[in-house]
Amino acid sequence: MAGSAGSNEQWSSRLGFLLAAIGFSVGLGNIWRFPYVTGENGGSAFLIIYILCVFGIGLPLLISEFSIGRRGRAGSSGSISAVAAESGRSRKWGAVGTLGVFCVFIVLSYYSVLSGWTFDYFLRAANGSFDGIGSDESAAMFAGLMSDPGRLLFWNSVVHLLIIFIVRRGVQGGIEKAAKILMPSLFLALVVMVIYGTFAGDIGAALKFLLQPDFSKVGFRTVLVAIGQAFFSIGIGMAALITFGSYLPKEVSIRGSATIIILSDTGVALLAGFAIFPLVFAYGLEPSSGAGLIFQTLPLAFGQMPGGHLFGSIFFILLIAAALSSCIGCAEGVTNWLDEQRGIRREIGVVYMAVVGWLIGLLTIMSLGDWSHIRPLGFIPAFADKTIFDTLDFFAANILLLIGAMLTSIFFGWLVPKQLKLDEIGISDGLFFATLQFLIRFAIPPVLFVVLVMGLI
Numbered sequence: 001m002a003g004s005a006g007s008n009e010q011w012s013s014r015l016g017f018l019l020a021a022i023g024f025s026v027g028l029g030n031i032w033r034f035p036y037v038t039g040e041n042g043g044s045a046f047l048i049i050y051i052l053c054v055f056g057i058g059l060p061l062l063i064s065e066f067s068i069g070r071r072g073r074a075g076s077s078g079s080i081s082a083v084a085a086e087s088g089r090s091r092k093w094g095a096v097g098t099l100g101v102f103c104v105f106i107v108l109s110y111y112s113v114l115s116g117w118t119f120d121y122f123l124r125a126a127n128g129s130f131d132g133i134g135s136d137e138s139a140a141m142f143a144g145l146m147s148d149p150g151r152l153l154f155w156n157s158v159v160h161l162l163i164i165f166i167v168r169r170g171v172q173g174g175i176e177k178a179a180k181i182l183m184p185s186l187f188l189a190l191v192v193m194v195i196y197g198t199f200a201g202d203i204g205a206a207l208k209f210l211l212q213p214d215f216s217k218v219g220f221r222t223v224l225v226a227i228g229q230a231f232f233s234i235g236i237g238m239a240a241l242i243t244f245g246s247y248l249p250k251e252v253s254i255r256g257s258a259t260i261i262i263l264s265d266t267g268v269a270l271l272a273g274f275a276i277f278p279l280v281f282a283y284g285l286e287p288s289s290g291a292g293l294i295f296q297t298l299p300l301a302f303g304q305m306p307g308g309h310l311f312g313s314i315f316f317i318l319l320i321a322a323a324l325s326s327c328i329g330c331a332e333g334v335t336n337w338l339d340e341q342r343g344i345r346r347e348i349g350v351v352y353m354a355v356v357g358w359l360i361g362l363l364t365i366m367s368l369g370d371w372s373h374i375r376p377l378g379f380i381p382a383f384a385d386k387t388i389f390d391t392l393d394f395f396a397a398n399i400l401l402l403i404g405a406m407l408t409s410i411f412f413g414w415l416v417p418k419q420l421k422l423d424e425i426g427i428s429d430g431l432f433f434a435t436l437q438f439l440i441r442f443a444i445p446p447v448l449f450v451v452l453v454m455g456l457i
Contacts, residue, residue, distance in 0.1 A: 001456075008390045009171040010247045016172070017252065021244050024329025025235050025265045026186065028114060028320050032294050035273030037229055040288055042217040049223060053230040054262050057447065060439045061236045062258040064412040067424040069245025070254070075336035076100050076239035079246055082413065087416050096407045100239030101337040103400035104191055105353070106242040107238065108330040109360040111391050112163070113368075115296060116155025118316055125312030130303035138303075142296045147369040156361050160354040163331045164323060167350045171247050175328055182321040189318035190268065195273035196311055198282075201278025206284055209287060227451055232397055233265055237405030240333035252423050255432075268322075271439035275315075279281040279305070294319070332333060364389045384455050398455040406448040413440035 011017035038046050071086070072079025076097030084093040097129045124130065129141070145151060197203065235241060248254070276298070280287050283304055285297040302312035331353060338349035367388035377383035377391055386394060386436065412421070416436075427433055449452075 008251055011176060012172045013245045014249075014252045014257065016180065017248060018177040018257060018264075019183045020325075020329070021241065021257070021261050022264045022268075023183050023186075023195065023321075023325030024177045024240055024244070025233065025261060025326075026119075026183075026268045027111075027233070027326035028319065029229070029233055030265065030269040030322050031272045031319060031322055032276070034229060034233065034269035035210060035276055036288060036293060037225060038273065040217070041222050041225055042214045044211045045213040045215045046222060046226060048213075049218070050226040050230060051227045053264070054221075054266060056235065056439060057227065057244040057444055058230050058234045059258055060124065060436050060444060061409060062167045062234060062241065062262065063254055063425060063436065064408060064440060065236065065241045066245035066248060066254045066258060066423065068412060069242040070248045071420070071424045072242075073246050075246065076242040076333060077337060078340045079242050080408075083416060083420075087413075087420065089415050093411055093415075094409065096404060097239055097242065097286050098337070098341075099400060099407075100237055100242070100404045101334055103404060104238035104240055104330045104333045105251065105357065106360075106392055106396040106400070108327060108334070109357045110364040110389055111323070111330065112159045112327055112357065113152060113156050113361050113364045114153060115159045115320075115327055117145065118319040118323050119155050119158060120151065121295060121299075122313060122316035122320060124299070125316050126304060126309065128309055130299040130308060130312055133299055135297075135300060136237055138296050138299050140436070141299070141449050142292070145295075147390070149365050149369060152365045152368070153362070156358060156365065159324070159327060160358050164350050165325055166328055166346045167331045167335055170346065175332055178328060179325060180391050182325045186268070186318055186321035186325075188273055189314050190271045192314055193311065193318065194271055197275050197278035200305060201280075201282040203274075205281035206274060208276035209277055209281070210270075213439070218227050222392075224451055224454055227447065228398075228455075231401065231405070233269070234262065235242070235329065237339070237401040237403075237408065238333060239329065240329045240406075243333045243336045244329070246336075255427060364392065365452070394455075402448050402452045402455075406445050406452070409440050409444045409448070413437065415443075 005076070016102040016158035026227070038050070057104040068083050069076075069079045074082060077094040078097070080097045081091040081094030086093050124141070133141070166178045168174065169177070180316070195204070231237070245254075248257075251297075276293070277287060279298065279301045285293075285300060298313070298315070302308040302315070305311065331350060334353045335346055335350045338353065339346055343351075344352065372387055374388060375384065375386060376388055377386065383391055383394065422429060422433065425433075
């Protein structure tokens with residue numbers, strides 16, 4: 001039984017669509033992981049490789065997903081099935097869309113827990129908990145949060161309630177309206193933090209760390225890291241972007257919109273680096289702290305700097321906007337699928353999705369504390385050292401996501417007729433399309449297969 005989510009709604013404007021899609025793509029990984037990975041893997045040398053990856057792999061796949069969604073005018077499964085039928089292929093290809101929904105649901109189940117951290121630390125910044133804090137106290141604060149399931153559960157509940165409130169209101173009244181608030185807030189907070197970091201931090205050291213090329217650090221692993229960062233950052237293979245494409249008016253350029261989204265996603269990540277690392281170096285913090293860079297070391301900087309209350313609060317508002325907008329995009333992909341494939345209308349489907357996701361999130365919460373010693377798939381070499389949370393993350397991001405994107409690339413590249421692709425993308429048969437065809441057919445599937453295998457071994 002099909003619902004109506006995909007056929008009756010559209011974005012009110014190209015701007016609304018772009019803000020929502022950028023919001024889904026921009027997440028916590030852009031704010032802390034991308035700058036750190038760039039600095040540790042050769043600075044601008046890594047950046048060049050990353051840009052090649054996002055345009056050589058990310059852009060063709062993003063164009064493919066938007067094209068499938070707009071042509072099919074349904075969610076991920078429905079759109080792929082519809083395009084397959086129009087192309088004279090089996091509707092069973094819709095299972096690729098269902099795989100993407102399963103992947104994005106797993107991601108949402110733990111990403112919502114991580115998003116809760118940003119709310120907790122915003123309150124800590126605002127009430128002065130960072131004032132005069134030392135490294136031991138900061139580490140204890142973070143460890144205390146991880147070992148407090150009640151607190152984590154509360155914030156995870158807050159995130160899910162916000163998801164329900166926004167997604168049940170629909171495309172224009174919920175997702176688009178939220179994006180028009182969250183995305184400008186994110187960009188404004190970033191700009192404020194970059195300006196502050198430029199004058200109050202060590203901008204010279206930050207520029208050197210992020211942009212000075214060091215080709216001695218570049219190798220095969222660097223390429224794999226760049227592909228992985230590009231892939232997960234943009235959000236390809238998770239069903240949500242096909243669903244977003246289904247709400248896209250015909251007159252909107254898919255090629256132009258996809259390019260803007262990728263440039264914005266990369267731009268936010270770079271701005272985050274220029275906001276964070278001047279403070280990191282100015283206060284002698286460790287730049288290679290991963291997630292701890294935000295939740296363990298940056299509170300030290302905010303506790304020492306003049307105006308730490310204000311700028312710490314601004315920074316965690318930035319993180320809230322990035323995290324929440326990604327959660328909304330994930331939830332929309334699942335809610336749409338429940339509507340179309342199971343006939344559960346949006347207002348009820350988003351509640352079902354949130355309740356089940358909240359329950360699965362309990363596993364992540366417990367694995368951060370009391371269950372941190374449990375290795376559920378420890379008998380498999382690739383999962384030997386992974387907690388429940390690590391296992392969910394690896395399974396979704398390193399297996400399901402890559403398989404889904406690889407199958408989507410094969411489907412769009414080999415099985416969808418040339419003229420259908422030209423019509424939907426809105427381009428002529430020229431150099432751009434020839435390049436797109438080559439990448440989708442011959443380059444992307446084997447590259448993703450290698451990344452998948454390397455990740456498993």
